[in-house]
Amino acid sequence: MNRSIIVLDTTLRDGEQVPGAKMNVSQKVEFAQQLKRLNVDIIEAGFPASSHGDFQAVQEIARKVGDSVSVTALARAVKSDIDAVFESIRDAEDPFIHIVLGTSDIHVEKKFNRSQDAVLQMGVEAVKYAKTLLPNVQYSTEDASRSDFEYLWKTIEAVVKAGATMINVPDTVGYAVPEEFGDLIRRINDRLKNLNDNVILSVHCHNDLGLATANTLSAIKNGAEKIECTINGLGERAGNTSLEEVVMSLKVRENYYQCRTNIHTQELLKTSRLLTYLTGLDVQVNKAITGENAFAHSSGIHQDGLLKDKQVYEIMSPEEVGVEKMELILTARSGRHAFKNAVEKLGFATDDANEFEHLFEKFLALADAKKEVYDHDLFYLVTGHRSQAQTDHSLFELISYEVVTNEQKPTAAIVLKRGNKLLEGSAVGIGPIDALYTVLKTLTQLDVTLNSYKINSISRGKEAIGRVNIQMEYQGKPYFGRAMDTDIMKASALAFLNGLNAVLLDKVKVNSDK
Ligand SMILES: CC(=O)SCCNC(=O)CCNC(=O)[C@H](O)C(C)(C)COP(=O)(O)OP(=O)(O)OC[C@H]1O[C@@H](n2cnc3c(N)ncnc32)[C@H](O)[C@@H]1OP(=O)(O)O
Numbered sequence: 001m002n003r004s005i006i007v008l009d010t011t012l013r014d015g016e017q018v019p020g021a022k023m024n025v026s027q028k029v030e031f032a033q034q035l036k037r038l039n040v041d042i043i044e045a046g047f048p049a050s051s052h053g054d055f056q057a058v059q060e061i062a063r064k065v066g067d068s069v070s071v072t073a074l075a076r077a078v079k080s081d082i083d084a085v086f087e088s089i090r091d092a093e094d095p096f097i098h099i100v101l102g103t104s105d106i107h108v109e110k111k112f113n114r115s116q117d118a119v120l121q122m123g124v125e126a127v128k129y130a131k132t133l134l135p136n137v138q139y140s141t142e143d144a145s146r147s148d149f150e151y152l153w154k155t156i157e158a159v160v161k162a163g164a165t166m167i168n169v170p171d172t173v174g175y176a177v178p179e180e181f182g183d184l185i186r187r188i189n190d191r192l193k194n195l196n197d198n199v200i201l202s203v204h205c206h207n208d209l210g211l212a213t214a215n216t217l218s219a220i221k222n223g224a225e226k227i228e229c230t231i232n233g234l235g236e237r238a239g240n241t242s243l244e245e246v247v248m249s250l251k252v253r254e255n256y257y258q259c260r261t262n263i264h265t266q267e268l269l270k271t272s273r274l275l276t277y278l279t280g281l282d283v284q285v286n287k288a289i290t291g292e293n294a295f296a297h298s299s300g301i302h303q304d305g306l307l308k309d310k311q312v313y314e315i316m317s318p319e320e321v322g323v324e325k326m327e328l329i330l331t332a333r334s335g336r337h338a339f340k341n342a343v344e345k346l347g348f349a350t351d352d353a354n355e356f357e358h359l360f361e362k363f364l365a366l367a368d369a370k371k372e373v374y375d376h377d378l379f380y381l382v383t384g385h386r387s388q389a390q391t392d393h394s395l396f397e398l399i400s401y402e403v404v405t406n407e408q409k410p411t412a413a414i415v416l417k418r419g420n421k422l423l424e425g426s427a428v429g430i431g432p433i434d435a436l437y438t439v440l441k442t443l444t445q446l447d448v449t450l451n452s453y454k455i456n457s458i459s460r461g462k463e464a465i466g467r468v469n470i471q472m473e474y475q476g477k478p479y480f481g482r483a484m485d486t487d488i489m490k491a492s493a494l495a496f497l498n499g500l501n502a503v504l505l506d507k508v509k510v511n512s513d514k
């Protein structure tokens with residue numbers, strides 16, 4: 001019988017360590033809800049000791065999503081970190097504490113400047129303490145792939161005796177290669193079975209050499225029972241093992257691996273797109289499984305082969321990962337039934353009648369502007385509407401804008417609202433975007449520096465939706481803003497305003513912490 005592999009998704013913890021991938025609490029909950037639909041076994045929801053916001057996000061996920069999926073969060077081998085994890089996840093049905101501590105000489109000597117025994121003892125004490133709070137504790141031997149094997153094993157043996165119920169072996173810096181990593185897992189597995197057969201052996205790989213998926217599969221082949229991965233392979237530096245790649249490898253090559261997962265693979269594409277929307281981080285077009293070209297066949301010989309039989313050039317069907325076979329194209333002549341059907345097919349609930357009417361109005365406006373509305377557009381329409389609905393009204397809102405552009409004097413005029421107060425202004429810039437941003441800086445009185453501005457088209461056709469991502473700096477700290485609209489000037493203004501609102505929120509937080 002096929003072995004079942006436990007899938008832990010760490011997009012909300014390791015994935016969120018990526019600059020620019022920051023999500024707010026409601027966005028994290030929304031993503032966690034999609035992870036639940038994807039049917040991951042465990043959600044690693046964050047690092048609660050790192051900030052009040054992260055604590056709150058982990059707690060909300062544990063409370064709102066943790067009824068049928070296990071929830072964990074990360075702690076250093078530090079009592080206050082472990083307390084923060086416990087307090088934030090305790091309301092979930094099946095929570096466990098995840099502790100990380102390095103085992104390589106580099107970590108022991110350079111990071112901690114302690115003896116191996118002293119670091120090992122720190123780990124043991126941390127596990128013993130965590131066990132007083134919850135029955136299940138995962139221990140990660142950070143930088144395991146660069147660790148001396150006998151010290152690594154001594155640590156595993158000690159923390160298992162102290163009560164760890166899961167041992168996670170990370171290739172923290174993506175240094176391992178598949179044969180070697182598989183061999184490491186086999187050696188640990190052989191000893192672990194003799195020590196305590198109930199302890200779950202897990203792996204966590206990084207992609208610095210582009211080998212995270214290969215290393216994870218090699219670990220599975222050699223006895224790993226649980227894998228840690230992220231959607232779109234998002235994660236620190238070059239990222240983590242991509243969930244969709246490992247899951248589909250196990251599915252497509254089931255005879256070879258004789259393993260399966262509980263993942264609902266039809267949800268893969270939707271999950272990937274939601275993450276792109278929430279973080280603004282695009283998936284490369286040729287990315288396996290979820291890239292735009294993953295199922296596109298362009299050359300004549302391939303198209304001919306496919307027409308004769310799909311199997312000639314397809315090892316899995318696009319529908320298996322959630323690529324729609326045929327989408328119904330909506331127009332301004334489509335009615336509520338067709339709109340509702342299309343929105344629900346994308347996985348969104350439509351039971352709030354008020355919200356549905358708002359969405360339908362927005363759809364009609366979009367269909368007037370864009371003529372043909374595709375699934376892609378609808379996806380952004382719904383998610384865009386929902387994040388706007390959560391806007392805090394103490395922040396700046398864009399009421400109206402006007403941009404006049406010519407070679408001599410591009411000019412922008414803007415009206416903003418904050419609370420009950422209207423703010424109006426205009427400015428000339430070296431270009432229309434510069435003019436817009438100059439007014440916004442003056443009206444908000446936030447002297448930020450714009451470091452990068454990127455614009456992409458995110459759907460088809462000449463009236464496609466434009467998405468703008470910006471990175472700005474305020475008092476030495478980076479802030480990100482993004483927005484989308486069929487009008488790229490509006491998207492540009494909103495993206496900048498979102499960044500300014502993030503600065504404002506930070507200022508409010510700092511003042512209330514004082
Ligand atoms: C491999 C991974 O992905 S691990 C997870 C990475 N995630 C994060 O770092 C989450 C975000 N981090 C943070 O918010 C902060 O770094 C915090 C809250 C964790 C700690 O902040 P600070 O207390 O200001 O410490 P700072 O980050 O500057 O330094 C880390 C300290 O933790 C210690 N430390 C690092 N790893 C561990 C560990 N696993 N167990 C115990 N102590 C550790 C370091 O030695 C250092 O201590 P020192 O000040 O005595 O030298």
Ligand SMILES: CC(C)C(=O)C(=O)O
Pocket residue numbers: 014074100140141142143168170171172173204206
């Ligand atoms: C916390 C651990 C699993 C980690 O992220 C790493 O070692 O890369």
